[in-house]
Amino acid sequence: MDSLSIFSFWIRVALTGLIAALVVLWVLPEDRDALRPVVEVQAATPAPADPHPAPASYAPAVERAAPAVVNVFTSKTLPRHRSLYEQPMYRQFFGHGLRQVPERTQNSLGSGVIFSPRGYVLTNNHVIEGADAIQVLLDDGRALQAEVVGTDEETDLAVLKVPHEGLPSIVVGDSEHLRVGDVVLAIGNPFGVGKTVTQGIVSATGRTHMGISAIENFIQTDAAINPGNSGGALINARGELVGINTAIYSSAGGSNGVGFAIPSHLALQVMKDIVEHGRVIRGWLGVQGRQVTLRDARLNHMSRPEGVLITEVVGRSPAARAGIRPGDLLLAVDGTPVADALDAFQRIARHRPGDRIRIDGLRAGQPVRWQVTVAERPKFRSSPPVAGR
Numbered sequence: 001m002d003s004l005s006i007f008s009f010w011i012r013v014a015l016t017g018l019i020a021a022l023v024v025l026w027v028l029p030e031d032r033d034a035l036r037p038v039v040e041v042q043a044a045t046p047a048p049a050d051p052h053p054a055p056a057s058y059a060p061a062v063e064r065a066a067p068a069v070v071n072v073f074t075s076k077t078l079p080r081h082r083s084l085y086e087q088p089m090y091r092q093f094f095g096h097g098l099r100q101v102p103e104r105t106q107n108s109l110g111s112g113v114i115f116s117p118r119g120y121v122l123t124n125n126h127v128i129e130g131a132d133a134i135q136v137l138l139d140d141g142r143a144l145q146a147e148v149v150g151t152d153e154e155t156d157l158a159v160l161k162v163p164h165e166g167l168p169s170i171v172v173g174d175s176e177h178l179r180v181g182d183v184v185l186a187i188g189n190p191f192g193v194g195k196t197v198t199q200g201i202v203s204a205t206g207r208t209h210m211g212i213s214a215i216e217n218f219i220q221t222d223a224a225i226n227p228g229n230s231g232g233a234l235i236n237a238r239g240e241l242v243g244i245n246t247a248i249y250s251s252a253g254g255s256n257g258v259g260f261a262i263p264s265h266l267a268l269q270v271m272k273d274i275v276e277h278g279r280v281i282r283g284w285l286g287v288q289g290r291q292v293t294l295r296d297a298r299l300n301h302m303s304r305p306e307g308v309l310i311t312e313v314v315g316r317s318p319a320a321r322a323g324i325r326p327g328d329l330l331l332a333v334d335g336t337p338v339a340d341a342l343d344a345f346q347r348i349a350r351h352r353p354g355d356r357i358r359i360d361g362l363r364a365g366q367p368v369r370w371q372v373t374v375a376e377r378p379k380f381r382s383s384p385p386v387a388g389r
Contacts, residue, residue, distance in 0.1 A: 054183070054237070055237065058183075058185060058197075058199065058237060060239065061185065061235060061236070061237055061238055061239035062185065062187070062197050062235075062239065063239070064171070064238075064239030065170060065171070065185075065187060065233055065235045065239040065240075065241065066139060066187055066195065066197070067139040067140075067168035068113055068114040068139075068167075068168050068169050068170040068233070069111060069112070069113055069114075069139070069170075069187045069188065069195065069232055069233045070111065070112045070113070070114060070121060070136045070137060070138055070139070071109065071110075071111060071112075071136070071137040071189040071194075071195070072109065072110045072111060072112045072121075072123050072127055072128065072134065072135075072136055072137075072146075072160075072189075072231060073107065073108075073109055073134070073135045073136075073137065074107070074108050074109070074110070074127065074128055074131035074133065074134050074135075075107050075108075075131065075132055075133045076107075076108075076130055076131050076132050077132050108127070108131075109189060109192045109228050110123060110124060110127030110128075110188075110189070110228060110229075110230045110231045110232075111123065111127075111187075111188035111189050111228065111229055111230060111231045111232030111233075111245070112127075112136060112160065112231045112232070113170050113231070113232065113233045113241065113244065114167050114168060114169045114170060115169060115170060115172075115268070115271055116167075116169055117165060117166055117167050117168075117169050118165050118167075119161050119162040119163065119164050119165055119167055120149070120159060120160070120161055120271065120275060121136060121146065121159070121160040121161070121162060122157060122158070122159055122160075122231070122244060122267060122271050123157075123158050123160060123230075123231030123244075124156050124157065124158065124230045124231040124244070124246055125151045125152065125153055125156045125157055125158040126156055126230065127158070127230050127231045128148060128151075128158050128160070129151075129158075133145070134146040134147070134148070134160060136160065136162050138167070139168070139195070144162040144163065144164055145162070145163070146160040146161065146162045147160065147161050148160060149161050149274055149275060150274035150275075150278060150279065150280075151274075152270050152274065152280045153213075153214070154213060154214040154215045154280070154282075155213055155214075155215050155262060155266065155267075155270055155280075156212065156213045156246060156262070157244065157262065157267060157270045157271070159270075159271050159274045159275060170233060170240075170241045171239065171240045171241065172240065172241050172264050172268055173235070173236050173238070173240025173241055173242045173264060174240075174242070174265075175219065175242040175243060175263035175264040175265050175266075176263070176265050178202050178205055178219060178236075178242055178263075179202065179205075180201075180202050180203065180204060180205065181201055181202060182201060182202045182236065182237075183199070183200075183201055183236070183237045184199075184200060184201065184202055184219075184221050184223055184234050184235065184236060184237075184242065184243075185197055185198065185199050185200075185223060185234070185235050185236075185237075186198045186199075186200070186221070186223040186224065186225050186229060186232060186233070186234050186245055186259070186261075187232050187233045187234075187235065188225070188228060188229035188230070188231070188232025188233070188245055189228045189229070189232070190224075190225075190226035190227065190228040190229050191226060191227060191228050192228055193228075198223045198224035198225070199223055200221050200222040200223030200224070200257070201221065201222060201223075202219060202220070202221055203220040203221055203222050203258070204219075204220040205219055205220070205263075206218075207219070207220050207260060208342060208343070208346070209342060210247070210249075210260065212246065212247050212260065213246075214345075215266075215346055215349060216342075216346070217262075217263055217266060217346065218246070218247075218260040218261060218262065218263075219234065219242065219243045219260065219261045219262075219263055220258065220259070220260055221234065221243075221259050221260075221261060222257040222258070222259070223259060224255040224257070224259070225245050225247075225248050225255055225259030225260075225261075226248065226255050229245045229259075230245060230246060230247070231244060231245065231246075232244070232245045233245070234261040241264045242261075242263070242264050243261030243262055243263055243264055243267075244261055244262040244264070244267045245259065245260075245261045246260055246261055246262050247259070247260045248260070279379070281352065281353065281376055281377075282349040282350075282351075282376070282377040283348050283349055283350065283351030283352060283353065283355065283374040283375070283376070283377060284317070284318070284348070284349075284374065284375050284376060284377035284378065285317065285318050285319040285324075285348055285372055285374065285375075286313060286314035286317020286318055286319045286320060286375070287310050287312065287313050287314070287317070287319045287324060287330075288310070288311050288312040289308035289309055289310050289311055289330060289341045289344065290308070290309055290311055290341060291305070291308070291309070291340055291341060292305040292306060292307050292308065292309050292329060293305060293309075296309050296329070299365070300329055300362045300364070300365040301365040302362070302365075306331065306337070307329050307330055307331040307332075307337075307338050307361070307362075308329070308330040308338055308340065308341045308344050309327070309328075309329055309330075310324060310325070310326055310327065310328045310329070310330060311326055312326060313325060313326055317375070318372050318373055318374060318375045319370075319372060321372075321373075322359075322370040322371065322372040322373075323370060324359070324361075324370055324372075325363070327363070327364075328361050328362070328363050328368070329361045329362040329363075330344060330359060330360075330361045331360050331361050331362065332359070332360040332361075333347045333348065333357060333358070333359060334357050334358050335358065335360070348374065349377065351374045352374070353374055353375055353376040354373065354374065355373070355374045356371055356372070356373050356374070357371075357372055357374060358370070358371055358372075359371075359372055
């Protein structure tokens, strides 16, 4: 067979194969589709019935909670400053007949929440701090003079008492199980315009290191919170209190959708301590600490800095009795790792006197564990980043 015949033979074979392939693709389209790229997506399954479907209106929740939210008005007398004409040199020429500059009164406003029918009202400490007179305006229009039962600077909370019983009180909800995305409503008196309700969601929980107070565990929300809302209620969609509105993050003083509220479980504990004991009772170990540096970590054979380096131990304190020394590293409280000094301080402060807690740490790079009986924290003001003080 010559070369031309061989070439013709292979041409016929190739054409026959091509025609056969086209016939197969035409007759069997599913095989043709199988050759194409496939995009896989996850389709939603039918959603189960929601036991708490979103209401068409939050009016029932507001009607349930609003009567327990009050306006708080305070006044403070500012010291009188001597005018230029009251100086001795001018009195030589003009005598004592010059009009003196009168004392000035500074008024401010905020909000509060009635926690008890017996007239206990919870608000922020910064709302009433330094006030000479405090007036609470109820939802029905009555104005009552209030007295300060006690304050707690470390959480920025204050308890007031009005001389009236049978008042509408708030229903306290479960703030410890709030989820990001839950609907919340803020009720208060922004800018003094009167009782106002704003709506949003829980943007975050457990916010710390905001520099607002010594003990921080804030609920963050985008519900509008403005000056005058401080001390007011943050409620859930059922009208239950989940937080006390406290602060906003703003460069211009108005709401930017970043507001903070003290969780109701923390606020309730502070109020109960103040009313029942006259003070807030917190746990204390008697140590001071700072962040662990890279050098500290290397000296203790750690791969990265973590925990708190103990810098001072108060004599005869619970920590001293347990054998904790300066230079030790505190890594965990009751098995939960400690993020930093502020985290340790707040974790220990939540314990009650007499509680036994387990402290895990390092000493010269070697693991060590202490069992410490918590004492009551002494009354003194301190900076937040102090562990157990």
